[in-house]
Amino acid sequence: MTIASDDPRVAAAAAPPPAPPPGPPVRRRRRLTRNRWGYAYVAPFFVLFACFSLYPFLYTAWISLHEVRLSDIDGAEFVGLGNYTALLQNEFFWNAARNTLTIGVLSTVPQLAMALGLAHLLNYKLRGRTFYRVAMLMPYATSIAAATLVFAQLFGHDYGLINTLLEAVGFDRVDWESGTWTSQFAISVIVTWRWTGYNALIYLAAMQAIPGDLYEAATLDGASRWQQFLHVTIPALKPTILFTIVVSTIGAVQLFGEPLLFSGNGMTSGGVSNQYQTLGLLMYDQGWTNFHLGQAAATAWAMFLIILVVVGGYALLARRRARAER
Amino acid sequence: MATVTFDSATRMYPKADRPAVDNLDLEIGDGEFLVLVGPSGCGKSTSLRMLAGLEEIDAGSIRIGDRDVSDAPPKDRDIAMVFQNYALYPHMTVEQNMGFALKIAGVAKDEIGRRVAEAAKILDLEDYLLRRPKALSGGQRQRVAMGRAIVRNPQVFLMDEPLSNLDAKLRVQTRTQIAALQRRLAVTTVYVTHDQVEAMTMGDRVAVLRDGVLQQCDTPGALYERPANTFVAGFIGSPAMNVVTGPAVDGGVRLAGAVLPVPREKLARAAAGTGRVTVGFRPESLETAPPGEGVPVVVNVVEQLGSDAFLYATLGADDDGDVLHTADVVVRTEPRTAAAVGETVHLRVREDCLHVFDPVTQLRVD
Ligand SMILES: Nc1ncnc2c1ncn2[C@@H]1O[C@H](COP(=O)(O)OP(=O)(O)OP(=O)(O)O)[C@@H](O)[C@H]1O
Ligand SMILES: [Mg+2]
Numbered sequence A: 001m002t003i004a005s006d007d008p009r010v011a012a013a014a015a016p017p018p019a020p021p022p023g024p025p026v027r028r029r030r031r032l033t034r035n036r037w038g039y040a041y042v043a044p045f046f047v048l049f050a051c052f053s054l055y056p057f058l059y060t061a062w063i064s065l066h067e068v069r070l071s072d073i074d075g076a077e078f079v080g081l082g083n084y085t086a087l088l089q090n091e092f093f094w095n096a097a098r099n100t101l102t103i104g105v106l107s108t109v110p111q112l113a114m115a116l117g118l119a120h121l122l123n124y125k126l127r128g129r130t131f132y133r134v135a136m137l138m139p140y141a142t143s144i145a146a147a148t149l150v151f152a153q154l155f156g157h158d159y160g161l162i163n164t165l166l167e168a169v170g171f172d173r174v175d176w177e178s179g180t181w182t183s184q185f186a187i188s189v190i191v192t193w194r195w196t197g198y199n200a201l202i203y204l205a206a207m208q209a210i211p212g213d214l215y216e217a218a219t220l221d222g223a224s225r226w227q228q229f230l231h232v233t234i235p236a237l238k239p240t241i242l243f244t245i246v247v248s249t250i251g252a253v254q255l256f257g258e259p260l261l262f263s264g265n266g267m268t269s270g271g272v273s274n275q276y277q278t279l280g281l282l283m284y285d286q287g288w289t290n291f292h293l294g295q296a297a298a299t300a301w302a303m304f305l306i307i308l309v310v311v312g313g314y315a316l317l318a319r320r321r322a323r324a325e326r
Numbered sequence B: 001m002a003t004v005t006f007d008s009a010t011r012m013y014p015k016a017d018r019p020a021v022d023n024l025d026l027e028i029g030d031g032e033f034l035v036l037v038g039p040s041g042c043g044k045s046t047s048l049r050m051l052a053g054l055e056e057i058d059a060g061s062i063r064i065g066d067r068d069v070s071d072a073p074p075k076d077r078d079i080a081m082v083f084q085n086y087a088l089y090p091h092m093t094v095e096q097n098m099g100f101a102l103k104i105a106g107v108a109k110d111e112i113g114r115r116v117a118e119a120a121k122i123l124d125l126e127d128y129l130l131r132r133p134k135a136l137s138g139g140q141r142q143r144v145a146m147g148r149a150i151v152r153n154p155q156v157f158l159m160d161e162p163l164s165n166l167d168a169k170l171r172v173q174t175r176t177q178i179a180a181l182q183r184r185l186a187v188t189t190v191y192v193t194h195d196q197v198e199a200m201t202m203g204d205r206v207a208v209l210r211d212g213v214l215q216q217c218d219t220p221g222a223l224y225e226r227p228a229n230t231f232v233a234g235f236i237g238s239p240a241m242n243v244v245t246g247p248a249v250d251g252g253v254r255l256a257g258a259v260l261p262v263p264r265e266k267l268a269r270a271a272a273g274t275g276r277v278t279v280g281f282r283p284e285s286l287e288t289a290p291p292g293e294g295v296p297v298v299v300n301v302v303e304q305l306g307s308d309a310f311l312y313a314t315l316g317a318d319d320d321g322d323v324l325h326t327a328d329v330v331v332r333t334e335p336r337t338a339a340a341v342g343e344t345v346h347l348r349v350r351e352d353c354l355h356v357f358d359p360v361t362q363l364r365v366d
Helices: A008-014 A024-034 A036-064 A082-088 A091-123 A129-141 A144-154 A161-168 A180-208 A212-220 A225-253 A257-262 A279-289 A293-325 B044-052 B094-104 B109-123 B138-152 B168-185 B196-202 B220-225 B230-235 B264-270
Strands: A066-069 A072-078 B004-011 B021-028 B033-037 B059-064 B079-082 B156-160 B188-193 B205-210 B213-218 B242-249 B252-255 B258-261 B276-281 B286-288 B295-304 B309-315 B327-333 B344-349 B355-357
Touching: A036 A066, A036 A293, A066 A082, A066 A293, A082 A293, A091 A129, A091 A180, A091 A225, A091 A279, A091 A293, A129 A180, A144 A161, A144 A180, A144 A257, A180 A225, A180 A257, A212 A225, A212 B079, A225 A293, A257 A279, A279 A293, B004 B044, B021 B044, B021 B059, B021 B213, B033 B044, B033 B168, B033 B196, B044 B079, B044 B156, B044 B188, B079 B138, B094 B109, B094 B138, B109 B138, B138 B168, B168 B196, B188 B196, B196 B220, B205 B220, B205 B230, B213 B220, B213 B230, B230 B242, B230 B276, B230 B355, B242 B327, B252 B276, B258 B295, B258 B344, B264 B276, B264 B355, B286 B327, B327 B344
Parallel strands: B033 B188, B033 B205, B079 B156, B156 B188
Antiparallel strands: A066 A072, B004 B021, B004 B059, B205 B213, B242 B252, B242 B276, B252 B258, B276 B355, B286 B344, B295 B309, B295 B344, B309 B327
16 A cells, blocks of 8 residues: 655655665654554554553553542552562451352353354254344343443342242242352353353354355265354354453453442342452442552552463464364 | 166255256266266256255156165265365364265274375375365365365265366376276266367267256267267367358258258158258368358458367358358368458368258257
8 A cells, every 4th residue: 555645754664765765763763654544543542542542551560650539639659569468368358259250150151151152053944033033132222321220130039030949940039149159150140141142143244154065975975963162153153252351351251340339239248248349349349438549550450461371372272273273 | 876867756845836857857877977067057066966965856866886875865875076176174184175075984093094095096196195274275175175075985986076176287187187086986976067179178968958957878989989969969079060050952952052962852751841950060070162162151260279260150041032141161181271350251061061950940850
């Protein structure tokens, strides 16, 4: 891509040699000038990004190094990494990290597996499949608050539909909210319900890009439907699967709305014994319930670092596998 | 190894108004190389896919050997197919691609390795076994697709235009290789192409399809010598046979004021209903005649190919006003004695090289 330019420097650069000045810096600058319209076109995005993403991001980092109270932001006192060391010694942090991990695994794994299966089914020529596709996206279009409130009802102890059903088939009522595993399971169900269709649509789009003759070849090679799924569909979906894993992981680390609203009263403690307090809730708790902005910022950064490490780990794994396959 | 029989096999796609393959009757011998040829959309791929089990059979049946496979799933038919775009599994190496069917069938690992190595040797793919399809050239991919079929050691090979993605030179080369390989393996093969040169050079027999209907199935020589109708006559041979219709007169057919001799009995039978007769003569069976004899044509274009020259000429409408149309005629001549553009050349047909057809049914008259 070249854009006509009357810039004399560009013209000079294009003209044949008055001994080309060697070395990368010059060439680099020349490339920058030549592509300046390209940079101009992408600039608005980066300006907005700088204002609304980069600045808050760095400001959070700055705050995390200070002792700040919500009531008096300007009266910050520099404490170095104090907030971080405090965080590492904070049992609530470790509890929240553990909860985030278990809820993350409990929701992400079944969510993606079910999405894959659903997409596979919807990829067949079903009657009325447009309807199913729209229906699948409905949970995603529902607000977290509405969905969580409905689910909180379903999981309610005395009048919840689920307990009623359990009782009907002869089990005891379960106090979903107060148990550690049960509450985390219930929250995972909400998350899974909300995101399965979304991921299924992404998988479906990727599946439809797989050439049909691969399946015909596999059929002639004697592969059953399931073997075709394993040997044709899954390998072709690998990049897409990695993408959804990354997105779901980020979502899982930042999980906030569902546990906040699950108790029905918007408590940031995540249950009486913090049994489902996630990192997102903990951060909110620190900043807006206890007014320790510095600690909240440190938690936010810790969440960011966790995401970075986990996603970096995936990337490494994927790269190593790709290399091994080559 | 097995014979293949199409018995009035018919395929009607949903919502189509006529069958894509209509009452196909075809017997393919054990170890035979049969080519299905015809213009685009005539139902070649559909016929092949019916045999493969990828397309339902709406009427009639298909047998492999003595077994009726009309309702058998593809994997139970013991066939291997080479697809037009090869359909190689992109994430598998060449080796894994070729061994996939055996792996699915549960063949032991070292046996798979042995058979893949053997096929790779035949196809000259030994250096590429660990590569992925995207790191191969078109010709190499084609060979991998062949290898995938060979490794299975099936009863029947199916190939759907396997050469159409190769450049002209490679296509000629590969075409002889495939034919030689097939003779060597002696596996019954059905090969689809729309290229009549491919059909003629590769097939033991060639089946010509048109609009889903089988026109003729015979050896390449017989198709060339005795086309069953004007469609086959025009389709087989390059450049195509000249086919013209004119009024029957005593001793022949009148074309552009001259009379082209036609054997009496054939003439009588062809002209019985209409008083007209359709004749066909190939470019290579024409020779120039002295003025006063033969049919006059006016040369429009001269195409020099070095070894031959082709004259593209017009056969004038009959001056009686009886013959309705002018016709384009192609003539092969010696390159050095080729006529010039605008010149009128008188032509006659070599003995026994005239094909006579019924102008109504378009069928050959013998
Ligand atoms: N899946 C389908 N649904 C409906 N009609 C089809 C389908 N596949 C093919 N047809 C029709 O059936 C006819 C035969 O198609 P087929 O693919 O067998 O042609 P072909 O001889 O292989 O042509 P080509 O040389 O272009 O590949 C065509 O008229 C085509 O439009
Ligand atoms: Mg076809």
